[in-house]
Amino acid sequence: MSPSERILIIVTNTAEYENAGYRTGLWLGELTHFYDYAEQAGIGMDLASPRGGFVPIDPESLARDVLNDLGTGRRYADRAFMDLLDRTRPLGAVDADAYRGIYLTGGHGVMFDFRHDPALNALITRMDQGGRVVSAVCHGPAGLLDATREGGEPFVRGREVTGFSWREEELAGRDRVVPFSLQEELKARGGSYSTAGEPFGAHVVQDGNLITGQNPGSARGVAEAVVRQVKATVPA
Numbered sequence: 001m002s003p004s005e006r007i008l009i010i011v012t013n014t015a016e017y018e019n020a021g022y023r024t025g026l027w028l029g030e031l032t033h034f035y036d037y038a039e040q041a042g043i044g045m046d047l048a049s050p051r052g053g054f055v056p057i058d059p060e061s062l063a064r065d066v067l068n069d070l071g072t073g074r075r076y077a078d079r080a081f082m083d084l085l086d087r088t089r090p091l092g093a094v095d096a097d098a099y100r101g102i103y104l105t106g107g108h109g110v111m112f113d114f115r116h117d118p119a120l121n122a123l124i125t126r127m128d129q130g131g132r133v134v135s136a137v138c139h140g141p142a143g144l145l146d147a148t149r150e151g152g153e154p155f156v157r158g159r160e161v162t163g164f165s166w167r168e169e170e171l172a173g174r175d176r177v178v179p180f181s182l183q184e185e186l187k188a189r190g191g192s193y194s195t196a197g198e199p200f201g202a203h204v205v206q207d208g209n210l211i212t213g214q215n216p217g218s219a220r221g222v223a224e225a226v227v228r229q230v231k232a233t234v235p236a
Contacts, residue, residue: 005042005043005044005100005230006043006044006045006046006098006099006100007043007044007045007099007100007101007102007103007133007226007230008046008048008094008098008099008101008123009031009035009045009047009048009102009103009105010048010091010103010104010105010114010140010143011026011031011047011048011055011085011088011105011107012024012025012026012049012050012055012056012105012107012113013049013051013052013053013054013055013056013109013113014056014109014112015056015109017108017112018112018179019177020176020177022108022174022177023058023059024056024058024107024108024109025055025056025057025058025059025107026055026056026057026058026061026085026105026107027058027061027105027216028057028058028062028066028067028072028075029061029066029069030061030107030138030216031105032070032072032075032076033070033072033216033219033220033223034103034105034137034220034222034223034226035075036070036075037220037223037227038223038227041231043227043230046089047084047085047088047089048089048090048091048094049088049089049091050090050091050113050117050120051090051113052088052091052093053086053087053088054086054088055085055086055088056109057085058108058109061107061216062076070220090119091117091119091120091123092119094119094123096123099127100133100230101127101132101133101134101135101209101229102127102132102133102134103133103135103136103137103140103222104135104136104137104140104141104143105136105137105138105140105219106136106138106139106164106216107138108139108178110139110140110143111142111178111182112179114140114142115142115143116146117143120143121147121148124143124144124147125147125148125150125155128150128155128209128210129150131209133209133226133230134155134209134210134211135210135211135212135225135226136163136211136212136222137212137213137215137216137218138164138213138215138216138218139164139182140212141156141161141163141182141186141212142163142182142185144156144186145185145186153190154189154190155189156186156190156191156210157190158192159192159207159208159210160194160205160207160210161191161192161193161194161205161207161210161212162193162194162195162203162204162205162212162213162218163182163183163186163193163212163214164182164183165182165183165195165199165214165215166181166182166183167199168199168200169181169182171200183195195214196214196215200215200216201214201215201217202214202220202221203221204218204221204222204224204225206225206229209229209233211225
């Protein structure tokens with residue numbers, strides 16, 4: 001496949017909170033909802049993570065009602081698919097030019113290993129410079145916080161963006177253990193932050209080549225927007 005037909009999906013390696021005993025990791029549906037839609041649209045995908053290798057799954061994303069949502073349980077039962085999470089590529093070994101865009105999944109784990117990652121920051125800048133798609137969902141926009149645009153300004157400054165809200169953190173019972181408020185950090189870097197009318201409502205924002213979703217229920221909408229953008233544009 002050509003770069004215009006491939007997306008790099010980025011997932012976490014972090015399995016627990018730094019200051020609490022809660023376990024965390026990838027929110028599985030944020031991968032599967034995106035993956036299923038993009039695959040049906042003929043988009044190829046590879047998985048990468050900050051360190052490469054094994055990706056833990058947030059245990060709460062394996063609850064019965066969550067697995068019943070949009071076929072996540074079918075993917076969880078698929079040995080070949082789940083084995084992809086045992087052998088992700090390290091970000092430092094990724095060839096950015098092989099992809100038309102990136103998709104940053106969520107799960108609270110990303111709040112600990114997506115920030116301050118030089119390989120991820122460089123990848124976002126490279127994608128943006130070429131007009132390629134930069135997308136993220138839920139806590140995934142944490143990976144955008146320390147990235148910069150070509151001139152050195154914060155990547156999200158002056159751009160429409162969303163991500164997991166502080167009210168959602170409170171309702172999820174994680175407001176006392178997360179290392180920062182994603183909502184406030186996006187705003188502090190000049191992002192024009194917005195949310196759905198109600199917590200956990202689907203909300204997707206597109207600003208040019210930047211596409212973000214607020215929460216797990218927004219992953220399919222992000223996939224739809226990414227596929228439209230990929231098919232409507234030609235790689236630089």
